[in-house]
Amino acid sequence: xxxxxxxxxxxxxxxxxxxxxxxxxxxxxxxxxxxxxxxxxxxxxxxxxxxxxxxxxxxxxxxxxxxxxxxxxxxxxxxxxxxxxxxxxxxxxxxxxxxxxxxxxxxxxxxxxxxxxxxxxxxxxxxxxxxxxxxxxxxxxxxxxxxxxxxxxxxxxxxxxxxxx
Numbered sequence: 001x002x003x004x005x006x007x008x009x010x011x012x013x014x015x016x017x018x019x020x021x022x023x024x025x026x027x028x029x030x031x032x033x034x035x036x037x038x039x040x041x042x043x044x045x046x047x048x049x050x051x052x053x054x055x056x057x058x059x060x061x062x063x064x065x066x067x068x069x070x071x072x073x074x075x076x077x078x079x080x081x082x083x084x085x086x087x088x089x090x091x092x093x094x095x096x097x098x099x100x101x102x103x104x105x106x107x108x109x110x111x112x113x114x115x116x117x118x119x120x121x122x123x124x125x126x127x128x129x130x131x132x133x134x135x136x137x138x139x140x141x142x143x144x145x146x147x148x149x150x151x152x153x154x155x156x157x158x159x160x161x162x163x164x165x
Contacts (some may be wrong), residue, residue, distance in 0.1 A: 052076020
């Protein structure tokens with residue numbers, strides 16, 4: 001994705017999140033804050049899986065006057081998952097998001113989700129789409145939209161970014 005964006009003159013980077021095997025919400029939010037510096041409407045965020053609630057929490061930290069151009073949220077949980085093995089994920093989801101504030105600081109959202117994701121049910125994508133007034137893109141048979149599920153290309157992501165840039 002970064003290569004395709006670079007060919008269009010768009011700088012993109014993937015942030016290495018600290019301790020991915022033991023993710024800490026505050027550390028991940030700090031990583032985004034430090035990487036972005038001063039928020040602007042020229043900045044667009046893309047998050048996958050646990051990166052989605054991290055982006056939403058980051059947006060909650062912005063002042064009303066600060067704006068981000070948009071966000072594409074891929075295969076992300078929106079609320080606690082009541083199944084064994086989700087304790088680390090649920091630490092990022094232990095309270096409802098302030099969707100009103102999030103929409104004030106970032107007006108463009110596209111949510112991409114596999115229609116058969118067994119890790120994060122499709123209802124999470126529907127919840128985000130509804131509460132963020134964002135377009136919902138369903139990927140038929142996409143699973144969790146990761147390499148672990150055989151998803152190495154996601155043309156819907158580039159198309160979504162082009163739409164909000």
